[in-house]
Amino acid sequence: MARTRRRFDSRFKAKVALDAVRELRTISELAKQFKVHPSQVTLWKKQLLSGAEQVFESSGGKSSKSDEPEAGELYEQIGRLKVELEWLKKKLPRTREESLKWIDRDHSSLSVRRQCALLGIARSQLYYEPVPEKDENLELMRLIDGQYLKTPFWGSRNMTVFLRGRGYTVNRKRTQRLMGKMGLEGLAPGPSTSRPAPGHKVYPFLLKDLVIERPNQVWSSDITYVPLQRGFLYLVAVMDWYSRHVLSWRLSNSLEVEFCVEALDEALNQGSPEIFNTDQGSQFTSGLFTDRLSSQGIRRQ
Structure with a gap:
């Protein structure tokens, strides 16, 4: 039996195309909602965008001045929005976990894609779930x-x-x-045993011939792992070199920089060192970690 081809009226096409332009849902989600093929949704979206300018064309090809705002008013709005945006960037969360909490999947005006772009994170991070080891x-x-x-x-x-x-x-x-x-490797001599992430700054060694004689003179931090019954966790600790006192620590199931920053923030609530000593690992040379130290006037080693 021959299959009847579905036909869609212009109102239905316009509704689907408008939803696609708004980007509140992905093309696949819209296709599933309206029961059409994703390529059809993409085609209608392109047709809507290509024909949109014809709606605003007048017979003479000129628009009246009354319909357009003054240039000075537009520049004023742009300047105000730029200042507000710069202020907002300073208030944004710095860790990935905090940024993900800001995402509102049901927002009526901002799509999830646009929210991720404003927060500076990839949309795929919303759906990523770590795969446990067998x-x-x-x-x-x-x-x-x-x-x-x-x-x-x-x-x-x-x-x-x-x-x-x-x-x-x-x-x-x-x-x-x-x-x-x-984080295991054979203990054998060799070149470049500690390599920073590509593009990260390599910091100088400041402890040569330095006498540690008082608290809060030098702090240090490093990452190790803790074996468990079903797997393991990474452990980062911040320690005062003079007293050997552990100021803070955090556990994580991944080597993301966020848990190192959380341990650093907790330690800085108790004081501030003159020098902070770590290896050249990517977590400790990342901008998120070094910015915390720079804001406190701490020399990074």
């Missing part, structure tokens, strides 16, 4: 962790041989990935 990988990580405590000089090659001896079918790439996720 049970077998968690078991391998526990074995690697236990063996690493006995032989910290072992790299991925020796660790792969060790796992195969336990009856697991693994290759070196898999072992490298699991060790890298736990």
